[in-house]
Amino acid sequence: MRDGHNEDEINVVANALSLYRLSRAREDLATSRRLLEAGDYRAANNRSYYAIFHAMRSVLALESIDSKKHSGVISEFRKRYVKNGIFSKEVSDIIGDAFFIRNASDYDDMFVASKSQTENKSKTLRWC
Numbered sequence: 001m002r003d004g005h006n007e008d009e010i011n012v013v014a015n016a017l018s019l020y021r022l023s024r025a026r027e028d029l030a031t032s033r034r035l036l037e038a039g040d041y042r043a044a045n046n047r048s049y050y051a052i053f054h055a056m057r058s059v060l061a062l063e064s065i066d067s068k069k070h071s072g073v074i075s076e077f078r079k080r081y082v083k084n085g086i087f088s089k090e091v092s093d094i095i096g097d098a099f100f101i102r103n104a105s106d107y108d109d110m111f112v113a114s115k116s117q118t119e120n121k122s123k124t125l126r127w128c
Contacts, residue, residue, distance in 0.1 A: 014064050021058035025051045041113035042105045048118075049102035052095055074099060 032047035053070065056077040060066060063080070067073045074095055082092040104111040 010064065014062055018058045018061040021054045021061055025054035025058060028054060036118055039115075041115060041118040044118050045098075045101050045105045045113050049098040052098050056095070070099065 028047045028051035032044045032051060035041075035044035035047060053073065056073055057066060059081065060073065060076055065076055065080070067076060077087075077095070078092055081087045082089065101113065105113050
């Protein structure tokens with residue numbers, strides 16, 4: 001029993017939250033693909049990153065783990081799932097690249113997202 005709730009109740013809530021976050025990840029991925037097709041690469045990169053972010057939070061929710069910061073979510077995901085071999089180093093690299101490109105696209109006035117960069121990100125999101 002944790003905080004007055006039994007493990008079954010906690011698991012039901014964690015599973016529901018995980019499924020909700022996975023649904024958001026899939027929505028963001030679909031939006032990213034539409035934006036890519038429309039030629040809006042900056043926005044497509046943003047949605048691709050958020051697809052990854054929500055997918056990571058979906059997995060972490062199964063263990064009732066979250067963070068208020070993006071870097072905290074990435075760190076926890078890598079520590080628990082990449083370091084232990086559950087997800088590959090390649091997935092960790094995809095996360096890092098997506099985080100960098102999203103930040104550059106959103107905050108660097110001189111960053112121009114290329115079509116090939118954006119297409120590559122969209123293709124690598126199959127694990128989402």
